[in-house]
Amino acid sequence: MIDFKNTQIAFEAKNNADLRRAKFLFNTIKHPWVVKLGKVFVYITSKTGFPVGWMLKPTIYKQFVGGETLKKCTPLAQQLMKYNIRSIFDYSAEGGGSDKDIQQTFNEFISSIGYAKNNKNVAYTVFKPTALVFDELLKKASAKVKLNENEQTQYDEYRQRFEKLCQRAYDNDVRILVDAEDYCFQDAIDELTEEMMRRFNKKRAIVFTTLQMYRHDRLPYLEKLYKDAIENNYTVGMKFVRGAYMEKERERAKQLGYPDPICPTKQATDENYNKGLRYVIEHLDKFEVFSGTHNEESNMVLSKLIEEYNLERNDNRIFFAQLYGMSDNLSYNLAHENYNVAKYIPYAPVKKVLPYLLRRAEENTAIAGQTTRELELIKTEIKRRKTEKRNCKKQ
Numbered sequence: 383m384i385d386f387k388n389t390q391i392a393f394e395a396k397n398n399a400d401l402r403r404a405k406f407l408f409n410t411i412k413h414p415w416v417v418k419l420g421k422v423f424v425y426i427t428s429k430t431g432f433p434v435g436w437m438l439k440p441t442i443y444k445q446f447v448g449g450e451t452l453k454k455c456t457p458l459a460q461q462l463m464k465y466n467i468r469s470i471f472d473y474s475a476e477g478g479g480s481d482k483d484i485q486q487t488f489n490e491f492i493s494s495i496g497y498a499k500n501n502k503n504v505a506y507t508v509f510k511p512t513a514l515v516f517d518e519l520l521k522k523a524s525a526k527v528k529l530n531e532n533e534q535t536q537y538d539e540y541r542q543r544f545e546k547l548c549q550r551a552y553d554n555d556v557r558i559l560v561d562a563e564d565y566c567f568q569d570a571i572d573e574l575t576e577e578m579m580r581r582f583n584k585k586r587a588i589v590f591t592t593l594q595m596y597r598h599d600r601l602p603y604l605e606k607l608y609k610d611a612i613e614n615n616y617t618v619g620m621k622f623v624r625g626a627y628m629e630k631e632r633e634r635a636k637q638l639g640y641p642d643p644i645c646p647t648k649q650a651t652d653e654n655y656n657k658g659l660r661y662v663i664e665h666l667d668k669f670e671v672f673s674g675t676h677n678e679e680s681n682m683v684l685s686k687l688i689e690e691y692n693l694e695r696n697d698n699r700i701f702f703a704q705l706y707g708m709s710d711n712l713s714y715n716l717a718h719e720n721y722n723v724a725k726y727i728p729y730a731p732v733k734k735v736l737p738y739l740l741r742r743a744e745e746n747t748a749i750a751g752q753t754t755r756e757l758e759l760i761k762t763e764i765k766r767r768k769t770e771k772r773n774c775k776k777q
C-alpha cells in the first residue's frame with residue numbers, strides 16, 4: 383500500500399519558503415469570491431492590456447505554470463527527474479482565435495515535439511485540437527453538418543495540422559496525447575484520433591486518445607476501440623481523465639434539450655473511471671495507459687491492478703499523471719515507489735495563460751474540495767518540519 387499521506391516525500395523538493403507561499407496561495411483561492419473577482423480581473427485585463435505579470439508571476443503563476451518558454455522550463459524538468467518524475471510540456475496559451483494565433487500555436491506544438499525527442503526528462507507531448515481550428519467549424523464537423531466550400535477548405539487545413547503533429551511525433555519516436563474537450567467537439571476529435579492511431583500505432587502507442595469518464599457512454603466506446611485495435615492490428619494509446627467541463631456540459635444539454643452526457647453522480651463517474659482502468663489492464667495486449675487524475679482512490683486502484691496482474695511497477699506502458707502544482711502527495715509518493723509518473727507542465731507568457739490559471743483556481747476553491755486536501759497536506763508538512771527541528775535542537 384502506498385502512503386499518499388507521507389508529506390515528507392510529497393514535499394521533499396520544496397523548501398520552507400515554497401511551502402509558506404503555497405499555503406498562502408491555497409488559503410486565498412479557497413474563497414469562491416476571490417475566484418469570482420479573478421474572473422472580472424481577467425476580463426478587464428484582456429480588454430485593457432493592464433499589466434498583471436508583477437502580481438501573478440510570484441504567486442499563482444509560479445505555483446501552476448512552468449515558465450514562459452520550453453527553454454525556461456528546462457531546469458524544472460531536470461529538478462523533477464531527480465525525483466523520478468517526468469514532464470509533459472503543455473503550451474497553455476488560450477484565447478486569441480485568429481489564423482495567426484492558430485499558426486503560432488501549431489508551431490509551438492511542433493517545437494515541443496522536437497524538444498521531447500531523445501529527452502529522458504519528457505514522457506509525452508500534448509496538444510489541444512481546438513487550438514488548431516475555429517470552434518464553430520469543429521462543432522459543425524462534429525455534428526456532421528454539411529460544410530460549405532470555404533469551411534471545407536479550413537477543415538482540411540485543420541486535419542493536415544493534426545496529421546502533421548502525429549506524423550512528427552511518430553518520426554521522432556515521441557508519444558503524443560490528444561486532449562479531450564467539450565462534448566460538442568469530441569466526436570470529430572475522436573474520429574480523427576482513431577484514424578491517427580490506426581496509422582501510427584502499429585508497433586506501439588504513439589498517438590493517445592483521451593476518454594472523459596464522466597461521460598456515461600465511454601465504457602462501451604472503450605470496448606469498441608479494443609475491437610477496432612484487434613481488427614486493424616494496432617495499439618490503443620489510452621489517456622483517462624474524469625473530465626473538466628461538467629457544469630458547462632450539463633447546462634448546455636439542458637439549454638439545447640438533448641440528454642445530459644455526464645454520469646448522474648460523482649460515484650458513477652468514479653466507478654466508470656476505475657472500471658476503465660481495470661478493462662485496459664486486463665487487455666494490455668492492445669493498450670498503453672495514461673491515468674490523469676488527482677483522485678487518491680483511482681491512483682490506488684491502478685497501483686493494485688499492476689500488482690494483481692504481476693506487472694512491473696515501471697512498465698513503460700503504464701503512466702500515472704497529475705498537473706503541476708497539484709497533488710504532489712500522489713506524484714512524489716508514486717515516483718518514490720518506482721511507478722512511472724509524469725506532470726503536465728503548462729507553459730506560456732502570463733497574459734496568455736490567464737484562462738488556464740482561472741480554471742486551476744476554480745478547481746481549487748473550497749467547493750471543489752481539492753484545496754482542503756492540498757492545504758491539510760501543506761500544514762502537516764510545515765508542522766512536521768517544525769517538530770523535527772525542535773527534536774534536533776534537543777539532541
Ligand SMILES: Cc1cc2nc3c(=O)[nH]c(=O)nc-3n(C[C@H](O)[C@H](O)[C@H](O)COP(=O)(O)OP(=O)(O)OC[C@H]3O[C@@H](n4cnc5c(N)ncnc54)[C@H](O)[C@@H]3O)c2cc1C
Nearest residue numbers: 561562623624625626647648651674675676677703704705
Ligand atoms: C494529467 C491530467 C490531464 C488532464 N487532461 C484533461 C483533458 O484532456 N480533458 C479534460 O476534460 N480534462 C483533463 N484533465 C482534468 C480532469 O478531467 C479533471 O477535471 C480533474 O483532474 C479532476 O478530476 P480528478 O479525477 O482528478 O479528481 P476528483 O476530484 O475525484 O474528480 C472530480 C471530477 O469528477 C467529476 N464529477 C464531479 N462531480 C460530479 C457529479 N456530481 N457527477 C458526475 N461527475 C462528477 C468531474 O469530472 C470532476 O472534474 C486532466 C487532468 C490531469 C491530472
